[in-house]
Structure formats: C-alpha cells, structure tokens
Amino acid sequence: MSSQTAAQTEAVDTGEAEWTLVIHGGAGVIERDRLTAEQNSAIRTALAHALETGSAILRDGGAAIDAIEATVRELEDDPHFNAGRGAVFTYDGAIEHDASIMDGSTRSAGAVTGTSHTRHPVTLARRVMTESPHVFLRGAGADSFSVEQGLEQVENDWFETDERRRQLEEMLAGEAEGLSAYDIDLKYGTVGAVAMDRDGDVAAATSTGGLTGKRWGRIGDSPVIGAGTYADNRGCAVSATGSGEYFIRVGVAHEICAQIRFRFEQRLAGARASVRADSDGMPDHYIHASEFGLEAADIQEIADRVIAEMGALGGSGGVIVATPWGTGTYAFNTPGMYRGMASSNGGASVAIYGDED
Template identity: 45%
Template sequence: MTSTADNDFVLAVHGGAGTILRSKMTPEREAAYHAGLRRALDAGRKVLAEGGTALDGATAAVMALEDEPLFNAGRGAVYTSAGKQEMDAAVMAGRDRAAGAVAGICGPRNPILAARAVMEHSGHVFLIGESAMQFCRDRGLAFEEPSYFFTEARWQALQDTLAMRRSGQEDQDESRKHGTVGAVARDRHGNLAAATSTGGMTAKSPGRVGDSPVIGAGTWADNETCAMSGTGHGEIFIRYAAGHEIASRMRYAKQSLDEATRAVVMDLLAPVGGSGGIIAVDRTGAVSLPFNCSGMYRGYVRGDNILRTAIYDEPFVELRQD
C-alpha cells in the first residue's frame, strides 16, 4: 500500500486471523466486528492526530480491542483446558527498541498496560504469572474480577473443543486457534511502535505461551525497518522468528515492507503450518496486511481520517471519521 506524507501518521490494527467462514457469518455479527475495529482505529487515530506518539496510539487501539468481548484479548479472552484465562501481551517502541511483555496473567483490566508498565517501570522485558500480577498491583494498574472477563461464547468454545478431543476429533475452527489483537503505528515524528495482546488458544495447556508476547516473533518495532504484530499459529511464528525475519529481509535483502511480509506469511510460514497473518508499517508509512487463512479482522487509518476495515479477501469498507 502507498506510503504516507513525512509529517502524517498511520495506524493499522488486527483482531485475529482464521476468522469465521462466510457461511457462518451473519450480517449482524459482521457489522459488529467492523464496528469494533473502527472503535479501535478511532481510539488510536485521536491520539496520533493530536501529535501523540506511535506507542500511545498503538496502546490506545489495543486497549479498545481488549475491552471488546468479540475479540480474544482482555475481556473475552479464551480459556485454557483447565477452564482458566491466561493472557499475554507485549509492546515495543521503534525509536530505541524498548520493549515490555507479560504472560500468563488474569486480573489487570488491560494486559497491554501491564506490558507497557514492565517496559517503563522495570529493568526487565518479560514478566510472567504471579510475579507479573504482583508487579501490576504495585504499579496501581486497574484490576477486574474474573466475571468481567467471562463471555458465554468463549466458555462454550472451550466445552466444544474439549468434547471434540474426548471423541478423538480435531478442532478445525481456526478462529479458536488464532485469536489475538494488535496495533502498529507510525506517528508524525516518524517513530514506529507495535502492541499485541491475546488470550491464546482455546483449550491450550495451562502455562502455554504463544508468539504474541515474544519480541521478534509476534511483536516487533524498529524505526529503521518496520513495526509488526502477528496473529496465527504461535509456535510456528516463534520458531521462525516471524517479526525479526521481516525486519531482516528489509534491512539486509533490501526488500520492501510488502515484499518482506508476504514472503514470510505466504512462503515461509504457510508451508510449515504457520496459518495466520501479520499487520505491519514501515518508516515511510507504508502498510501491509497479508494473511494466509480464510480471513483476518483488520483495518487501518491515515491522516485523512478514513477508517478502512475488512475481514475476508475483499475491498476495505471505508468510513470517514470527522
């Protein structure tokens, strides 16, 4: 996609890949997903339009997605095989590669703020489990009771997956495997940032951590190359260092953003079972949103204030936000 003006901004978001098949998507549900993506885009747009940082814009967008029960992050996160919710998140700033991540937490209202607190208020990059929870309490982050994060749809998805396992069937619903939210941004100063948050995979083993909070796999930002957020088969994204691979292709092979992201998604990840997608922006403001599965909830906005959203391989739905 085309680059943006030097002093303009761009924000892209995703709400997960491996989406519901068209045959199962009602018009009402499709409209709800577009509305959720637009709320996230608008939240980040407002920050960036006022001269805010890429990190603030990406964080605001992901917070909106975490607050939306339709998406697998924060409120509406999926359940482990033990019937618990374990959430992961990461942020990264392209200017200096500062990063923060958390894994295996449930309690902070917005896990992305927990990841950012690790980046800004600790000497570490990655905190997990109860130690991460205590760190969040010490920092005064807002917490919610388990009932806040519960949704009937996610609980039923767990029951369905466990029932299939008991009968020896394999769960073919990609949406239960690839639920993640993310945002990438370029601000008016030319800085990049990425933010990713997830509840993981439905019925995952307790303690399992995917690519979302792993810097260089599902989250990456570097002003010299790009900012990216991934959604897909986390184990494959980790093994192939998806985010760092894109940046390396741009840095050393001199590939464009779109060449690098498509090569990784289509040629590197897909042949080895790495179903999913990536959103990315580069220092020129170019945007790339490739995916190799049935669909990816995605959207982007520039300084023209047109919110562009899509789910399947289709033209973007455009809505001007004044």
C-alpha cells in the first residue's frame, strides 16, 4: 500500500460536559465523487438518527454502556453500513458478524465472532459480558448462546442486500482476472460508538461484517478487545475501523487508552509535586484526580500518533475516542470516515469526508 497521509482529525473539548457520544460508520476511500447525492443524504440521516438514539439515553441520565449498545443497534439495522443488515458477504456467499463491547467502569468485556443469525450482534456481545463467565465466543457456540439468551434470531438471508451481493460478484470476477481482492479502494464499513455518561463512566462498542470475500474464518480487529474496542475509566473509550490486521498488530484501541492513562498519571503527579508545603512539610492543598484532566490537544495528539504508527506499517482506518473528562475525538488516515459527535455542551454534528469541520 502507498505511504499514509497525515492523520485527519477532529476534536471537541467539551470541558465540563455532563455527557459525550461519538460514533462511526466505517472509514476508507470515501470521497465526494464516489457517493451520489442520495447516498450522501441517506448516510448523514442514518448517522444523525443513531447519534440521537444514544444522546437521548445520556441526556436522560442513562449509562454510557446502555447508550452505545442502543446506538450500535440502530447502525446494525441500517443497510448503508457493513454491520448487521447490510453486512458484506464471505467468499462462500454467507454473512458472518463480529462484535464487541466494553464497560470502562469495571473493564468488563464481551465479544463474538462468526455469528450468523442474531439480529443485533452488539447485544449478543453484551450478553456474553453480563451473562457468561467468558469474554469471547465464536461461531456456532455464540449462536447457541444467543438462542439460550432469547435474543432475536433471523435467517441469514435477512441480512443480505443487493449492493453487497454485487460487491461480492465484482470481487470474484476481479479475482478470476488475477486482481487482488484486497485493494486500496476498500471501505471498512465497521460501526462503533464510544461515550461518557454523567457519572464519568466510559464505554465502547464495535460491530462489523468484516471484509467482502473474507476466507478461512478470517477475524479482524472489531471483536478483539484491545485492538478494535477498549474502555477504561482511567483513560478513555475507543472504537476502531479499518484494516483489521494492522489494528491487531498495534493493539490500537488499548494503545491509545494506555497512553492517555499514563500521560494523565504523569501530569497529575507533576501537579501534586508542585504544591507548596508549609513549615511542617504538609501541602497547602491536595489535588484530587477528579479535579484534574487532560486537554483535548493531548487526547488528539495521542490518537494521531497511534494512527500514524499503524499507518507506517501499511494500515489504514480510524478511531473514535471519548474520555472521562468529556473530550470527543476522531483520528483517521483515510480520505473519509462516516462519523458523528454529540455532547451536553456542543449539540450534534455528522460528517463523511476528510475535509469537513
């Protein structure tokens, strides 16, 4: 793959925001001349609808984990995105889903891969987290657990769309002519959401159909905790989208969270060390962690740097980030990323192309 461009970013420092929600619907070669006016409008409407679904929960004092699940369920039901209904086909003409979810307040997590009949894979991932002793279930076992949990089941062809079928046929035709199935025009249609609620808790969720024509049981980063999804109240919540093999190699989601956590701890220690002491050696005052946080510029710089590291290996894609201090951030090295952001302070906005504010 050609060398990566500089990460394209967009961040909002919501200051004392009571809640923040950031969503994505995939990244890749998403340019104005590749979308019709109708597609452009429909995708923006879908993003805005999903954003409002989660925002309503947070606005009413709901938990971040509930907001992100509800948001991702809406994106899974929309055929414009490669998740749930509208997911891409495997090489053999089936549809398989991957999803994961993580609660930053407890670092509890759940994930599934290769499911075939659960309408909302993100909800199945959450049930793995809350109703099983495990973190990660696959294939038939995950489907069986889903049935036991009473989750809505559908026939596999319910997820199919004509456009995804066309894409598979185009890929297979190109392969017959000796062309690579994994070219630079891939759009990584993964969906995801991250949030901070009024309690300062963060959470992240990601859901995908993977790559068109994927073979041999390929698994990308989306269901891998630490690669495509991660949440920790000590740092942030991250959901990723892009060339999964590279996100796995870098451990992108955990890497961003860990760097934010470590920088916060360093800054807090420095602030505490700067407090003057009285004649008895006692500090004039005490700086509590809840009174201290990183600036939006710090969060953006860390996200950009990790995306650049992944890009230097040959990968492309992006991340969304929400911190316990209310900052919402995007970072991506592709021409575009379907995305949206809302907070208690800043209203709501959606965007598609890399040059949008």
